Amino acid sequence: MNGMTGSELESLKGLRDVEGILGSFVLSQAGHVVLRDLPQMFSNDVLADVGPRVFRLRETLSQDGAAAQVVVRYEDHKLILRPLPESSIVVLALHNVNMSQLKMALNLVGRSFSKVDFNTASAVQSHAGESTNKSAPPSARGAYYRGQRIS
Amino acid sequence: MAIKTLGHLPANSEALPQESGVRPTGFKAQFQHATLPDLVQMESLTGSDRSLRVSSGQSSGYLMFSGGQVVHAMTRTLRGEAAALEILSWQHGSVEPCRLQLPEHPSITRTWQELVLRSAQRINEQRKDDRPVPEDLDDVEWLSSGEPETGASSERVRRRVIRAARLDARGQVVVARGDGDQEEFAELSAYAARMTQVVGEALGMTGFRALEWTLPDRNGLAYLEENGGLAALEALPQADLNALRRRVGL
Numbered sequence: 001m002n003g004m005t006g007s008e009l010e011s012l013k014g015l016r017d018v019e020g021i022l023g024s025f026v027l028s029q030a031g032h033v034v035l036r037d038l039p040q041m042f043s044n045d046v047l048a049d050v051g052p053r054v055f056r057l058r059e060t061l062s063q064d065g066a067a068a069q070v071v072v073r074y075e076d077h078k079l080i081l082r083p084l085p086e087s088s089i090v091v092l093a094l095h096n097v098n099m100s101q102l103k104m105a106l107n108l109v110g111r112s113f114s115k116v117d118f119n120t121a122s123a124v125q126s127h128a129g130e131s132t133n134k135s136a137p138p139s140a141r142g143a144y145y146r147g148q149r150i151s
Numbered sequence: 152m153a154i155k156t157l158g159h160l161p162a163n164s165e166a167l168p169q170e171s172g173v174r175p176t177g178f179k180a181q182f183q184h185a186t187l188p189d190l191v192q193m194e195s196l197t198g199s200d201r202s203l204r205v206s207s208g209q210s211s212g213y214l215m216f217s218g219g220q221v222v223h224a225m226t227r228t229l230r231g232e233a234a235a236l237e238i239l240s241w242q243h244g245s246v247e248p249c250r251l252q253l254p255e256h257p258s259i260t261r262t263w264q265e266l267v268l269r270s271a272q273r274i275n276e277q278r279k280d281d282r283p284v285p286e287d288l289d290d291v292e293w294l295s296s297g298e299p300e301t302g303a304s305s306e307r308v309r310r311r312v313i314r315a316a317r318l319d320a321r322g323q324v325v326v327a328r329g330d331g332d333q334e335e336f337a338e339l340s341a342y343a344a345r346m347t348q349v350v351g352e353a354l355g356m357t358g359f360r361a362l363e364w365t366l367p368d369r370n371g372l373a374y375l376e377e378n379g380g381l382a383a384l385e386a387l388p389q390a391d392l393n394a395l396r397r398r399v400g401l
Binding site: 041042046049050053054056057060061062063066068069070071072073074075076077079092 | 339342343346347349350351353354355356357358359360361362363364365366367368369371401
């Protein structure tokens with residue numbers, strides 16, 4: 001099991017190639033958000049609050065040691081949780097996202113994450129000056145790694 | 152249901168080797184909406200002593216008559232009554248007479264009427280078994296009844312729906328049935344649904360509608376009902392949940 005190298009974020013960003021994907025993040029086994037590729041409007045504070053809850057959702061629905069894959073349908077959006085042995089990938093998408101394409105993309109990303117130890121990574125931190133303006137233009141969207149904006 | 156048949160041909164019909172110098176008699180016919188039980192009945196009532204080759208898709212089999220009774224049947228994998236019932240369950244295909252040596256001892260002792268009746272019962276049961284999960288949870292008889300029934304019908308449903316529950320808008324369990332701790336399942340579903348609502352609100356994704364989860368041995372679905380209540384079920388992976396999804400607008 002290896003620590004994060006930085007290439008994980010590139011893998012995560014690859015999910016955006018599927019039409020309708022708004023962004024994604026990775027949860028450690030403790031439920032901390034350790035990697036994110038989300039528009040800036042999703043602050044790290046929000047993710048710090050959401051992460052453990054999503055992780056509890058995974059734990060609630062899992063049975064006999066088997067982790068549940070979860071799809072939540074909202075009016076206009078979907079939240080997809082793909083469990084991995086040592087982590088979870090959480091994807092936010094529009095309601096009409098192509099689930100077959102997303103499933104395939106998640107398989108690939110999940111495979112590339114299979115030997116990464118996300119549990120030694122620190123949770124993403126609140127980012128000073130981070131915009132919470134939900135109408136931020138796409139160009140203002142950024143990707144974060146360990147709390148630092150890197151794109 | 153359409154059976155294409157070359158039935159009621161005499162033994163020297165074109166489906167069989169022609170006997171030289173003998174002019175074929177009888178009619179060549181096609182019955183577009185005949186069922187195999189119909190054809191068995193026709194053969195039986197005429198006291199048939201011949202064999203029929205039945206083809207349906209990639210499957211084929213033989214029904215052999217003696218004195219109007221079906222005395223032997225075979226498919227690629229089955230013999231006797233099991234083969235006859237299998238053949239009689241086929242819904243479309245073609246039938247033609249053929250020459251086969253009757254076995255020394257009949258492998259089917261039931262009358263043709265009993266065979267047709269058993270076949271009809273079997274088809275009926277297969278249809279029930281293949282039906283998707285009921286579109287409304289109320290359709291699950293053991294869900295709305297006081298105790299799970301022990302009859303065959305209930306067993307078929309239970310084989311696919313593992314457990315189900317319905318809660319009212321206040322979160323009170325209205326009904327919970329199935330395997331394991333049903334109350335716990337109801338509460339678990341309510342908790343998970345509430346969790347997704349909280350997560351959604353935090354992320355700006357409002358209007359929770361449904362939650363689906365997939366495990367190696369089961370699939371789960373929980374959805375908000377029009378009255379604000381929550382319905383949830385877990386079913387075996389082979390259960391077709393699409394009818395239910397459509398009904399609730401997912």
